[in-house]
Amino acid sequence: MNQAESERLEALLESRGYLPVPGTEEADLIIINSCVVRRSAENRALNKLMLLRHLKKKCPEKKVALTGCLVSDDLEALKQQYPFVDHFFKAGEKFCFEGITDSDPGELPAQASVSSPVTIIQGCNNYCTYCIVPYRRGREKSRPPAEIAREAETLVVRGAREIVLLGQNVDSYGQDLPEKPDLANLLEMLNGINGLWRIRFLTSHPKDMSLRLIEAIASLDKVCEKVNLPVQAGDDEILAAMGRGYTAEQYITLVESLRKAVPEIALTTDVIVGFPGEDERRFNNTLRLLRRIRFDGVHAAMYSPRPETLAAKKFVDDVSKDEKKRRVKLVEEMQAEIAGVINARLAGQKQEVLVEGRKKGRWYGRSRSDKLVFFEHSGNWSGRLAPVTIENTSPWSLKGRIKQ
Ligand code: SF4
Numbered sequence: 270m271n272q273a274e275s276e277r278l279e280a281l282l283e284s285r286g287y288l289p290v291p292g293t294e295e296a297d298l299i300i301i302n303s304c305v306v307r308r309s310a311e312n313r314a315l316n317k318l319m320l321l322r323h324l325k326k327k328c329p330e331k332k333v334a335l336t337g338c339l340v341s342d343d344l345e346a347l348k349q350q351y352p353f354v355d356h357f358f359k360a361g362e363k364f365c366f367e368g369i370t371d372s373d374p375g376e377l378p379a380q381a382s383v384s385s386p387v388t389i390i391q392g393c394n395n396y397c398t399y400c401i402v403p404y405r406r407g408r409e410k411s412r413p414p415a416e417i418a419r420e421a422e423t424l425v426v427r428g429a430r431e432i433v434l435l436g437q438n439v440d441s442y443g444q445d446l447p448e449k450p451d452l453a454n455l456l457e458m459l460n461g462i463n464g465l466w467r468i469r470f471l472t473s474h475p476k477d478m479s480l481r482l483i484e485a486i487a488s489l490d491k492v493c494e495k496v497n498l499p500v501q502a503g504d505d506e507i508l509a510a511m512g513r514g515y516t517a518e519q520y521i522t523l524v525e526s527l528r529k530a531v532p533e534i535a536l537t538t539d540v541i542v543g544f545p546g547e548d549e550r551r552f553n554n555t556l557r558l559l560r561r562i563r564f565d566g567v568h569a570a571m572y573s574p575r576p577e578t579l580a581a582k583k584f585v586d587d588v589s590k591d592e593k594k595r596r597v598k599l600v601e602e603m604q605a606e607i608a609g610v611i612n613a614r615l616a617g618q619k620q621e622v623l624v625e626g627r628k629k630g631r632w633y634g635r636s637r638s639d640k641l642v643f644f645e646h647s648g649n650w651s652g653r654l655a656p657v658t659i660e661n662t663s664p665w666s667l668k669g670r671i672k673q
Pocket of ligand 1: 402
């Protein structure tokens with residue numbers, strides 16, 4: 270979401286005559302787009318801000334703006350804390366500063382990326398006990414389907430071939446709109462756009478994923494066979510303490526329904542290790558679930574208490590940093606083995622790769638199931654669909670070639 274918002278800001282500034290420069294030293298205007306989802310991300314943003322404080326002392330004429338989830342409702346406190354910041358605006362809010370006014374629905378890049386993000390819903394109503402996002406991005410606010418379709422069409426005219434629908438919880442899309450369209454309706458509508466080849470969406474919430482949505486993934490040809498479905502933990506007591514609204518068994522049943530409807534679906538997930546009260550037994554329940562489901566990818570993160578959240582107020586952060594690190598490592602090692610086996614099955618198969626660019630003399634892009642694929646070829650494949658026969662696989666990427 271932050272990356273998508275940064276791209277839009279970049280497009281807005283370029284449309285007003287600004288040019289990108291290599292670093293802050295050369296810049297007239299610097300915008301920090303912050304993330305505070307974990308303490309490590311917040312520290313990165315704070316370090317950047319400290320560097321800017323020195324720079325601003327040296328060059329007071331430079332303008333500094335701060336956005337993203339570091340910007341809370343308490344602007345007065347922020348102004349006191351960061352007096353060298355000239356402008357604060359909340360995540361997803363329009364940029365109006367230095368005579369630049371962002372129009373509605375915002376500026377689109379003149380040259381769209383092959384795979385372009387489109388925000389469909391902002392905010393979240395879930396209040397998972399560990400998560401700061403609802404406090405910073407507010408409650409769910411969906412964009413009307415017609416506005417999203419117009420944006421997708423414009424992006425396609427400007428070069429996009431795939432759109433990635435974004436939201437903190439895309440599965441509850443539309444519930445706040447008068448006609449209550451859902452994500453399945455939206456996918457159906459976007460599936461009809463000429464020149465658009467692929468549609469993806471993230472992130473899903475297991476408790477909000479409907480059968481209608483599963484049917485839409487199965488039946489709409491442009492919707493790719495890949496879902497990111499964060500499980501966060503495989504232990505029912507931890508899931509309840511997190512306020513996730515499902516049990517491990519209910520999650521497994523949902524995965525079974527997805528796999529039944531779309532047998533070739535690739536699944537990825539997010540896991541938080543070291544949530545308060547996660548002892549060895551409870552952590553092992555998470556490992557057991559990961560082993561049972563066999564995801565294509567797992568993103569494991571260490572729990573860190575976020576201010577304002579219920580978990581930070583109610584629970585003691587009782588798992589040591591070293592233990593959290595050990596658990597992340599265990600998850601990653603197990604996952605590398607599982608993904609290695611899953612990807613090895615693709616050897617010899619032809620994958621349709623949407624080519625995004627070239628790196629170190631090789632073309633790269635993604636398969637429909639979102640696997641990163643590299644191949645060498647003398648032709649120009651940029652923005653095209655390449656039929657790549659997979660020859661080498663690893664847990665993280667695939668390599669192949671185009672057979673003549
Ligand atoms: S659904 Fe996601 S964004 Fe919303 S509160 Fe839970 S973790 Fe945070």
